[in-house]
Amino acid sequence: MSVWRLVVKEIRHRKLNFVLSVLSVLVAVATLVGALTLLDAYGRRTGLELKKLEDDYRKITIKLGFNVLVLPRDQNLAEVYADDYASKTMPESYVKKLSDASVMTINHLLPILQQKLKWPERERTVILVGTRGEIPILHRDSKNPIITAVQPGTMIVGYELHRSMKLEVGDKVKLLGRDFTVARCHEERGSKDDISIWIDLAEAQEMLGKKGLINAIMALSCHCEGARLAGIRGEIEKILPDTQVIEFASQAITRAETRSRAARHAHEAQAGREAFAAVLVPVVILGCAVWIAVLAFHNVRDRKVEIGVLRALGMHARGVLGVFLARAVLTGLAGAAVGYVVGFLAGTLFGGPAAARLDPLLLMLVIVLAPVLAAVASWIPALVASQQDPALVLREE
Numbered sequence: 001m002s003v004w005r006l007v008v009k010e011i012r013h014r015k016l017n018f019v020l021s022v023l024s025v026l027v028a029v030a031t032l033v034g035a036l037t038l039l040d041a042y043g044r045r046t047g048l049e050l051k052k053l054e055d056d057y058r059k060i061t062i063k064l065g066f067n068v069l070v071l072p073r074d075q076n077l078a079e080v081y082a083d084d085y086a087s088k089t090m091p092e093s094y095v096k097k098l099s100d101a102s103v104m105t106i107n108h109l110l111p112i113l114q115q116k117l118k119w120p121e122r123e124r125t126v127i128l129v130g131t132r133g134e135i136p137i138l139h140r141d142s143k144n145p146i147i148t149a150v151q152p153g154t155m156i157v158g159y160e161l162h163r164s165m166k167l168e169v170g171d172k173v174k175l176l177g178r179d180f181t182v183a184r185c186h187e188e189r190g191s192k193d194d195i196s197i198w199i200d201l202a203e204a205q206e207m208l209g210k211k212g213l214i215n216a217i218m219a220l221s222c223h224c225e226g227a228r229l230a231g232i233r234g235e236i237e238k239i240l241p242d243t244q245v246i247e248f249a250s251q252a253i254t255r256a257e258t259r260s261r262a263a264r265h266a267h268e269a270q271a272g273r274e275a276f277a278a279v280l281v282p283v284v285i286l287g288c289a290v291w292i293a294v295l296a297f298h299n300v301r302d303r304k305v306e307i308g309v310l311r312a313l314g315m316h317a318r319g320v321l322g323v324f325l326a327r328a329v330l331t332g333l334a335g336a337a338v339g340y341v342v343g344f345l346a347g348t349l350f351g352g353p354a355a356a357r358l359d360p361l362l363l364m365l366v367i368v369l370a371p372v373l374a375a376v377a378s379w380i381p382a383l384v385a386s387q388q389d390p391a392l393v394l395r396e397e
Helices: 003-013 015-062 077-083 093-100 159-164 201-208 229-239 249-302 304-312 317-351 360-386 390-396
Strands: 068-072 106-119 124-131 154-157 172-175 178-185 196-200 216-221 243-247
Touching: 003 015, 003 317, 015 249, 015 317, 015 360, 068 229, 093 106, 093 216, 093 229, 106 201, 124 159, 124 201, 159 178, 196 201, 229 243, 249 317, 249 360, 317 360
Parallel strands: 124 196, 154 178
Antiparallel strands: 068 216, 068 243, 106 124, 106 216, 154 196, 172 178
């Protein structure tokens, strides 16, 4: 009689023991697959949430504004702090040169020309700011601008100016003898912006008699791997040697720390997920192996007489060993197949749409490893059964 035929007869004769063995594998596999399916869904869902969180942090820090200011080398900083603008100028082409150099530590290059002056038509002191669209960094993905370009013939008015002069969007005004339309009115910012007027850079250069000139380049330092705030100054001044760089430290540090926090959240979430899986998998596998071994020992004890008869009829020890191991393999296959389906369905049910993703690699591993685990767990009981002396077993009975 073949080994597989004996295995089938043994399963029919002791259905309960076989069902319990399959059930143990089923529970172990279902628990493992369900947990890994949930963890995978959680990981993908958390990844999307953390990506959104990091993007939100990026948008929040961008609202802090520019944190790097490039000025002419001969500009007296005390004058800048006192008058709110630089009196010295530099070529507008500098911003293009800086852009083409692909400085990796900064984004959002914005050339400006600003000057405090008397608005003769309104008899108000204002800060006139000429600006244009931000210059993209060469070979870098374009970023959403912090400040949008001002269209020629229009102006953007600070809070204190439009409030006190009752200016509204669409109003026609004159500035230094030139006609402008109010395109936007800023909300209160509590800074010099409240008395500032923004117009197109080319128009400002023409009105101030400084064609092709600017007095500052504003930029935003990025928080990239290897980017050091202290190194930005040296990198820019190497490209534009006749300039000087001011960093607004509080804004730069806040930006860096905020982006770092988002990165830490992502790392900690991933580490926690991996740690949980590292504990769960061994515990489930060990529990399954112990339970299968216990059931196998019970099966050997209950079948002592049958084993003795088979040995007395001439079956070799390796034949007896083969019967028990073959039974363990069938147990593992049956438990793995059903357990994977149950675990996947449970994971999908509790994990939502994000968990509904079949993992062929996990299925293959379960189908292969569950029978191997069952055979290993049954090895010692099977070996004990194969080594029994038929004469002693039959004499005891």
